[in-house]
Amino acid sequence: MKSGVKARMDRIATDGRMVNIPMDHGITIGATKGLEDIESTIDAVTRGGADSVLTQKGLASRVHPNKNGKGYVVHLNASTTMGPDSNDKRMTGSVLEAVRAGADAVSLHLNIGSDHEPRQLEDLAKVTKEAQEYGMPVLAMTYARGPGVDEHDEKNLAHAVRIAEEMGANIAKTAYSGDAESYQSVADAVDIPVIMAGGDPQSDRHMLQNVRGAIDAGAAGVSMGRSVFQHDDPEAMTEAVSSIVHNGDGVQAAMDVAGLSQ
Template sequence: MTVGVTARLDRIGTDGRIVNVPMDHGITLGAVDGLRRIEATIDAVTRGGADSVLTQKGIAPRVHPNKNGAGYIVHLNASTTTGPDTNDKRLTGTVTEAIRAGADAVSLHVNVGSDSEPQQLEQLAQVTRTAAEYGMPVLAMTYARGPGVDESDPERLAHAVRLAEEAGADVAKTAYSGDAASYERVTEATSLPVIMAGGDPEGNEATLENVRGAMDAGAAGVSIGRTVFQHDDPEAMTRAVTAVVHDDRSVDDALDRAEL
């Protein structure tokens, strides 16, 4: 790992742990609640303790004035819910465009087991190759998704995060398997930091239980989007997640701390 990658990883996390709030959903879902006035949401989650936020490159001008010193990740592929295949992620940006947008890292989504997996593997290889030239960290969002694929199967998830390492990424993000014991098989499948994806909104306690379980299983943090940015109080929800990830609090303590 080069000094540039190390320095930039420090900007998207704290002491090796990461609380990231992805807000690239506008390209996938449209201007949903929490993203219409994305400036206010970015301000809220970073005041709540998020180490970094993530968007597509075009939102960069709305990010920088409102992120309160937090790190910034630019996502490089996408699909929409109105298209023919939501698993078919296509490139929307490049590493050099992300650098021009002021990014501290880039991310790319791969659906392992989908019909479009081969193209996405090529995308990830291309991104990691270019990113290495610039000392830019790569967050690989590797999910178990596709026809007949169990998206919470720990063996499938373990394969997904190992794929991220094999392709040259620096951090792997994947879904939660449902409990700490099975998620250990995921975090132990790679030497990379593994961060847990949030998934569909589940409510405060259920979300924090998943965060607690992932951290107990050896995760390095979380990347939670809709459960945070669509919350009635995004700042408070971020504060609760941060209490678990960075302060090793219990779910009850985190809820109390955030007054949720």
């Protein structure tokens, strides 16, 4: 691993473990709860133990003063729920723009199995090539998502993360398969860190059970958006997640530490 990539990876992780809070959803679903005053949310989650936050490039000036010295990831593609196909992610930035925005890493979303997969693979190839020139880590969000595709099947997820590694990404993010035993085959499919996507928000206990299962399976961490930034107490939820990822706590211990009751 090149020294620049390693240095930046260290800024978005703690001893190789990662709690990332993506907040690029303003393009997708608008200025929803937790994103209107994104400055306060960024401050809360980074105080709660997040290693990094993630936004689109245009919010960089709102991120840096509030991230408490933690890492920053700039996301490079997007779609909206108002458009004809939310799986049709299109490029919204470049690695160079992310460098100028003060990013420590870049990320790209791919829907493997969708009609848009071929172009998104080309986009990832371009991003990883450009990132190498700048020593910039690439987080590939490779989801198994398309017509007739089971989004939580471990074989599909393992294929998705393997694509990330094969194309030169440094970290692979994908959905949870539902249990630690099946998710281990996902983590074992690659030699790069795998981090679990939060998915649709559910109860605090359920989300933390997923986190515990992913870590038990060998995942390096999590990237959880709506279940954290839309939470009534984003700092507490981040603290609970971080206590599992970084301290190895169980679900109940994590809830007790953070003062969660659900």
